[in-house]
Amino acid sequence: MQDWLTVHESSAPLVIGLPHTGTDIPAAIETRMTSPWLGRKDADWWVDRLYDFAIDMGATLVRTGVSRSVIDVNRxxxxxxxxxxxxxTGLCPTETFDGEPLYHPGQTPDADEIDERRTAWFAPYHAALQEQIERLRARGPVVLYDAHSIRSVVPRLFDGALPQFNIGDNDGTTCAPxxxxxxxxxxxxxxDSLIVNGRFKGGWTTRHYGRPETGVHAIQMELADRGYILDPAGPVTPDxxxxPYDPDRAAPMRDHLRRVLTACIAFAESQR
Structure with missing residues (x-):
């Protein structure tokens, strides 16, 4: 197992994907970037900590430590x-959510480098995810839950403030209603506010693996991060x-998410 790829195996019929919590950027790539902070700015901050209780529920977790600015494994x-x-943003982003350039002029990855990154990080992450899905599906239907978060206000991506809970099943195609x-x-x-198939309908992971007719039910949860950390009130800066992750502030959200994951497990078990 690569040191950047973490897999926690367990027995409940639930696999949780954590594709955007990583902040690792190889030095050879970071030196070409305009700013190390920009290279990590759009991470799903602290989502792995937010969901760490899922281990005690018997969930299987698959996480990449590599920053999404290196390669986005959910594209x-x-x-x-x-x-x-x-x-x-794309498979190997060249700008942040806010449109800031990630690379110095002439330093963006070309097609060959993108292919190398796909082989080095994208393929192993999805091989691990596929292995865990198949392991659990051998016992019956399984839920793949793709866990995400984003700043509540990103004008370039969506209007106004995002609902707290953004549930995606790609318009009813990736899991049972x-x-x-x-x-x-x-x-x-x-x-709190919620929406189904709003701005975020599910990324590549949800759309690729979600095959309810074969017993794999995939669903994405995109949280507005104000539910567990402090959102910047004005311009987003390194300051x-x-x-920071505040366990007290995050505690109510963890309770809500525990209820969500309990519902996922109960659904899968009811199909067996």
Whole structure:
């Protein structure tokens, strides 16, 4: 197992993907970047800590430690956009969510380098994810839950403030409707805002693995990070981002997410 790839195996019918919590950038790539901070700015900050309770629930976790600015393992490996006509970042991003350039002029990765990165990091991450899905599916249906977060306000990507819970099943294609309804109901208990298939309908992971007819039910959760850390009130700078992880502030969100994951496990077990 590569030191950048973490797999925690367990027995519940639930696999949690953590594709964007990594902050590792190889030195040879970081020196070509405009700023180490920009290279890590768009991480799903602290999501691995937010969900660490899932281990005690028997969930299997697959996490890459590599920054999404090096390669985004939740994008189509062909480079095709997941949201045609909308602003988004690519397989090997060249700019941040806010449109800031990640690389010095002439230093962006070319096609050969992108292919090398795909082989080095994208392929092993998905091989591990596939292995865990197949291991658990041998016993019956399984839920793949792709865990994400993003700043509540990113004007270049969406208007206004994002709902707290953003559930994606790619318009009802990646999991049984009953699972989506169960996750939605678990979120609704919080009293916070939620939406299904809004701005975020599920990334490549959810769309690629979600095959409910074969017993693999994939769903994405994109959290507005104000639910567990302090969102910057004004411009995002190295002085205010990322906000530190505060266990007390995160505790209510962890309770909500525990309810969500309980619903995922209960759904899978009901299918067996």
């Amino acid at each position: 189509d490996p062909s480079g095709a956009s997941l949201y045609p006509g909308m602003t988004t 009953r699972l989506t309804r169960a996750v939605e109901a678990a979120c609704a208990v919080s009293g 205010n981002w990322p906000s």
